[in-house]
Amino acid sequence: MSFEKILIVEDDLVVRNLLQSIFLRHKLAVTCADTLANAAAALGREPFDLMVLDLRLPDGDGLRLLEQVSTMPERPLAIMITGYGSIESAVACMRAGAFDYVLKPFSPSQIDVILRKAQTYRQLVKVNSLLSDDPDDADGLLVGRSAAMSRLRQLIERVAPTDATVLITGESGTGKEMISREFYRRSPRRGQPFIKVNCAAISQNLIESEFFGHERGAFTGATERREGRFELANNGTLLLDEVSEIPASLQAKLLRVLQEREFERVGGSRTIKVNVRIIATSNRDLLSYVQAGEFRQDLYYRLNVFPVHVPSLRERTxxxxxxxxxxxxxxxxxxxxxxxxxxxxxxxxxxxxxxPGNVRELQNTIERAVILSESGRPVNASALGLPVEIDAAAIAAAAQVWDAPSVVEPTAAIVEAAPTGQEAAAGAVASPGVTDPAGQVLKLDELEKQAIRAALKQMGGNRTQAAAALGISIRTLRNKLQEYREAGDPIDVGMDSTDA
Known part of the structure; x- marks a missing residue:
């Protein structure tokens, strides 16, 4: 986001001309004033992005104008310049709201640096006004051991470092926005803005202004110029959440921005160029929208450069x-x-x-259950309040999944970080692989037996540590060892087996 209008308030003609030439070189519109009165008149006529203000002027102290400007709704950033600098005046100017304080004589390169700093600062202020804190479940991103989540982690790892446009689809509550943030965090743009626009939450009358901004007076209520989300996301990432809800009247303009990386504000004629990575999400079948004539086909293909499907919780039990x-x-x-x-x-x-509400429903259910549960006791089924029948068979089936080892597909390139003990056990288990030395595929129960044997060996026979490393309960480990003994294969023979 760049500045457009600059006000120079300086009575020295040589300094004023130098500043004007610097800003004109940056293709900025420059207005000059040589007195406080002329500067106040200019500020009353139109808004400015930046004001360069001399501290001593023929009709008074520039600090007085700075204090007046600080109360304006569209106040420009102010850079104070003076040939009579002191610590006291610098402190007074900064307290009054000055962005920077420059001593004369100065070089054009000094002004160039300050201009870049001021533009970056203005963008950060605007961006921060739109941002909320990251979701409080950010530390739980991509939690899962299922094959579906393993594949999703691999896709993110491969695509995030690129600038490819990503279209994330999936049911409501699956975590599409979280996945979009993970693409951003792993990208080279992670130090730049991440701006979200919820296309379903903005009225059709305002969505164009939200996307592209507007000029002062562009429509009733447009009392000041406003930058849109594309402009604020410059050099960063823009998330178009629920992109299927964009009205047909705006789809052509959005397509142009995605293709040309340029646009005009509502009511404006100046072309603004941006460098933005686009991530879009939708809980709809966009292709069916295209077939029904409700979504432009060319826009769909422009967004669908790299499709990512987030599985429902039913697909990753x-x-x-x-x-x-x-x-x-x-x-x-x-x-x-x-x-x-x-x-x-x-x-x-x-x-x-x-x-049916996926991960979001699970999260809300557990938060409610925690609040309803007694301290020092486990969460029970009644606290969850789920409308299901629970019998012995359901409990037994749940125990098998709950106590299963946290083993990811052998082809998975990306896995969740594990405790040190588990990493050690995983290293010990890794050598047998999924085939025996003769190249024969091993059955799952044999793989499980090898994993348990390796963990016990790695932990010196300590069952508690082995169970923790394997991601199962100590009770499950004891039951497995008992099964092996009854089958005539006591795998812990020769080990100093302990539970502590």
Missing amino acids: DDIPLLAEHFLRRFTRKHGVKVTGFSDSARGAMMAYRW
Whole structure:
């Protein structure tokens, strides 16, 4: 985002001409004034982005004008210049709201540096007014051990470092915005603005102004110039949330911006160029919208450069235990309730439920259950309040998934960070792979046995540490060892097996 209009308030003709030539070189519109009275008149006629103000003027102190400007609704950034600098005057100017303080004589390069700093500062101020804090579940991004989440992590790792436009689809509540933030965090633009515009939450009368900004007087109520989201996201990333809701009247203009990277504000004629990476999300089938004539085909293909589908929770039920435990830890900290995990019935209820609201519904359900639960006791099924039947079979099925080792597909290139003990066990397990030395594919129960044997060996026979490294409960590990003994294959023979 660049400045457009500059006001120079300086009575020295040589200095004034030097400043004017510097700003004209940057293709900025310059207005000059040689007195406080002329400067006040100029400020009353039109808004300015930047004011360069001499501290001593023929009709008074520039500090007085600076104090008046600080109360204006469209106040420009102010750079104070003086040939009589002192610490006291510098402090007074900064307290009155000056952006910078420059001593005469100065060089053009000094002004160039200050101009860049001022433009960056103005963009940050505008961007911060739009931003909310990152979601409080940012530390839980991409939690999951399912094959679907493994593939999604691989896609993000490969595509995030590029400038490719990404279209993220999936049901409501699956975490599409979180995924978009992960693309941003892993991109070279992560130090630049990340601006979101919710296309479904803005009225059709205002959405063009939200996208591209407007000039003063462009329509009723446009009392000042406003930068749009594309302009504020310059050099960064723009998230078009629920892009399917963009009205047909705006789709052609959006297509032009995506193709040409330029636009004009509403009511303006000046072409503004931007360098923005686009990430779009939708919970709709955009292709069906195209076929129904409700969404431009060329815009669809421009957005769909790299499609990413976020699976529903029904497609990744193996991740429910990890997500549930993650949300439990967060909300016990947040609300100061010391619950001790989930009861067997609560686990059974969560695994039996279909979760139409996906991860968001799971998160809200667990937060409510934490609040309703007694301190020092586990969350039970009644606290969850899920409309499902829970029987012994459901509880048994849930236990198998809940206590399953956290093993990711062998082809997964990206895995969640694990505790040190688990990393050590994983290293010990890695050598057998999924085939035996003869090249024969091993069955899952044999892989499981090898993993347990390796973990016990790595932990010196300590069952508690081995269970933690494998991501299962100590009870599950004991049951497995008992099964192996009854089958005549006691894998912990020769180890100093302990539970502590």
